[in-house]
Amino acid sequence: MTAATARRHGVRRGLWILLLLAPGAAVMTLFVVVPVLGAFADAFRSFQGPRPTGWVGFANLRDVIFVAPYAAATWRALWHNVLVFASLMVVQNGLAYLIAFALLKALPGHRVHQVIVFLPVVLSAIVVGILWKELLNPIFGAVNELLALTGIQGPPWLGDASTALGSIIATNAWHWMGFPALIFLAAMQRIPKETLEAARIDGATDRVLMARIIWPLVAPATTIVVILTFIGSFNWFELPYVMTGLDGSPGGATDVLGLLFYRTAFGGVSSGLEDFGHGSALAVLMFIVVAAVSAVALRILRAREIEL
């Protein structure tokens, strides 16, 4: 093949790649890049209703981070997102890891259990939210009725500031636990059997096996689970919206950045007014937090994978 032919071949290949990428790139540009850039621009504008009225520099960002009463709501919501992430890491992903290990043992009926564990994942968050909202209803809910049978008077789970966020986190864990469980299970199944058998022969208990042998070997799966949980936690919206409403009821106890952004930008139905400037500033803030932390976490977790 001459140099000219090779060049022609290369150009043709490049054109093909470009052609195949173009539809996807066009869709991404139209529905992701343009709106993101639009939100960035809106974060630096003031609005009257839906109409931009001028550029205000960093005023909107400054307001949502430092100026009362915006700042208090932002920090409270951010803290709740952090709590959601930490809790889901422990409750949802911790249990998922244990379940994956149990399924790995291939005990009788493990396939049925695998389906049962994964089943809630296929349900819509809206359906799950409504279902658990009803189950947790202080008067008609099955949870308190069951507790009443044992003589315990259950609290108004979603109406008490001390239990509301926890109840939604528990619902999220019930809904999503199957997903990390399957990721962990797939990673565990890739570990050579000889490794696990050797450990067993050396007298490793289940606890030792999980903590010392399997845990380091499923590090790539952990990276994926941690990053997805982080992104999911900081984009949390559907479940709190359905279960406690746009205001993050009661009294902001379940308010998270997703709700705060939506409420600020589009206004509550019977409470607030649209404020696209401050809403966009919150969206930008969320984007920066998620992108920056994900990037740093990814770096650390990838380094851990190599180290392990």
Place this chain on the structure above:
Amino acid sequence: MRKLLAGLTALLAMTGVGAGVARAENITFWTWRQEDKAAYTKLFAEFTKAHPGIHVLFRAFPPADYQTIVSTALAGGKGPDVLHTRAYGGLEQLAKPGYLLQLTPQNDPELANLPASAKTALAVRSTGKIYSSAFSTQTLGILVNSKILAEAKVAEPKTWAELLAACKAIKAAGKICIANGTATGWMDEVFAGDLTGPLLGQQFFKDVVAGKTTFKDQKYTTALGRLLELKPYMPPGFTGIDYPTSQQLFLTGRAAMFVGGSWEIANFHKQNPKLAIDFMAPPAPDANSPQLVSKFYDGGYAVVKSSKHQKAALELVGFMGTKHFGDQLGAMLGDISPIEGVKLADPTLAKVAAMDKQSVPYIMLVSFRYENPTGSELLQGALQKMFAGSMTPQQVGATVTEGIAKYYKPFQGK
């Protein structure tokens, strides 16, 4: 063949036979009230009969998304010809940036049928220009299950002391006295606005709007504190009871009273026609004081400025401002139109309309939902905390006052 068709078309055009077809206009009407579709369809058919060629397409969106959909549509240069608008701040957000057509006695003579207070609710405050004709008024009061009251041998309470006594008797009879929970923020504002109205009296509202006092006023915080006296008579776990559950408790006959608005009357009758429902004004502080209801305008009908069918849209808004339309709103939907001379055949609605003569404004919506943070936002969250016991009435008053003070000068430094 083509020549023949072209010739026929030209002939029809010249003779005017096709004029009806050429004038046919389809205009769109957007609303958040899907449940009213049948009534509006019937009314629009009447409109078309009186205005041949103008057809109205009804389109409803979920209430929670309505403002978002309208705003994004208008910002994108789209949207309907006629819009069901909110009143007060919700209207101003669309009118001020120029999305709505100003209504004047020239382009909408039916405006003359509206009382002055309605015109204020549907105008931009700084200019006084009107952008919407009125839809209905809403009145806050208490819906009562008369059967439960009769069984507990109590009369409809007229004073606060009577309310507490009635609740005690109803609770002793094994029923919930007040159906309301506090899990839905906007209903908490309704609950507080409704019951504190008569306790505060008309002068307090005049003073707040004039900037002579604030929500830190002891009168206001004392009134909020009295709401806490009702906690023993609310449903068990009331902080976790949301609006739909409260409605269910009342509709299934488990609770005697529902603190709400006149918009519930038709809805409750429809959901449980067998329920003996009455509507009463909230109790007065004592036998010598009036039972004041809280009142507000619930929205209106506006012409979108960029509409390509502005004339037809104005015709429709004019039709919606007639006494006939107002009568039909009452008869078909149970809404009380503010149009002067409207007749209400339903005795409960007529009773509500009579109560409106002694009213106070639903203050946060009427005066403090024009800028962010709105009085409603501030109050709703704070009330939930107050009912949960993590905030005092004084802290609620301070939170609301200091939040509003960001943009409302008379509250600054107070």
